[in-house]
Amino acid sequence: MGLNAYYVPTKIIAGESCVQNSGELIRRCGKHAIIVTGAHSARASGALGDVISVLEANAQRYIVYDKVKSNPSVACCYEGAALARSEEADFLIAIGGGSPMDAGKAIALLARQDIAEENLFGAIYSADVLPMIFVPITAGTGSEVTQYSVLTNDKARTKMSLSSPFLFPQAALLDAGYLKSLPRSTLTHTTLDALSHSMEGMLSLRAGRMTDMLARESICRICACLESIASGSLTDAQRESLLLASTLAGMVIANTGTTAVHAMGYSLTYFRRIDHGRANALLLPAFLAFVGKSQPDRIGEILACCGMQSLSQFSGVIDGLLGERETLSPEEIELFSSIAVKAGNIRNCIAVPDEAAVSALYSRSLSGR
DSSP states (O other), X not given: OOOOOOOOOOEEEESTTTTGGGHHHHHTTOSEEEEEOOSSHHHHHTHHHHHHHHHHHTTOEEEEEOOOOSSOBHHHHHHHHHHHHHTTOOEEEEEESHHHHHHHHHHHHHTTSOOOGGGGGGOOOOSOOOOEEEEEOSSSOOGGGOSEEEEEETTTTEEEEEEOGGGSXXXXXXXXXXXXGOOHHHHHHHHHHXXXXXXXXXXXXXXXXXXXXXXXXXXXXXXXXXXXXXXXXXXXHHHHHHHHHHHHHHHHHHHHXXXXXXXXXXXXXXXXXXXXXXXXXXXXXXXXXXXXXXXXXXXXXXXXXXXXXXXXXXXXXXXXXXXSOOOOOXXXXXXXXXXXXXXXXXXXXXXXXXXXXXXXXXXXXXXXX
């Protein structure tokens, strides 16, 4: 068990109409906002309209940067930062799933700090970052309460993270009503991403009593909703519970980090364009089985939180949610394994797979079994 230390400085405001009721909080952030989001989902959910209404009521200026796509690129973040600078934006509001929120952190950083692209992932960042407010509209990444900005790095042919305590948002506004417009596939994949976060948090070398308590609550809440997600019968109360569970999972990994599941999943997303949450879920059952060989009690704790009796039961539930699995060729498995073992988070686990084990995990998860 890791150190019993815990830190998340983000103010969390949750509940119906919490954006509309946070006018004073938003007013105090600055005079000119850059809103970072994607092209469609923020508008469809109503979140963008709500944020703009508050800004206009406050007589705050704003510019919308809505060019963020899934798995945002480094180039996208530099473009957004250039816009923030040219418009003299003095705070940032990110609306969306993990992609706009992760891009938002990098934009907030680059709008204030002159960092060459080749040094971005290895630089020492200062505290001079645009103040940030995040409005999540998926129950998945938990990025609204983490210090990580996960970006696509084409030079390294994978996803990589910026990490700094200065990248925590000042506030997160959680309104589960924005989840109603999500397609079922997006809801499924983002929920499974949050589940992976909490499970990986419990398997991390940095797990502690505080993070375990949060992870257990998150896992219980998510698993209680999986049947409703599968049947398309999710209630408003369940959406609220899922959004809270996702934020709890973010609070977990903000302190524990992720593990080999994320390290392996990045290649599935980069090379095969598999949704990040789906990529994690494809790998999660096999990874739990791998860890269970040496740490059966810990896996037993996780399954108890799920309300399940065995890994085969858990795997069956995941298979039911994912449907037909993608398959990898032997050449892809070899390439992806060689990339994954170089990731720092692959060693952040109570059972660390070597390259041969990583290859076996890919094969077990995605070889057409």
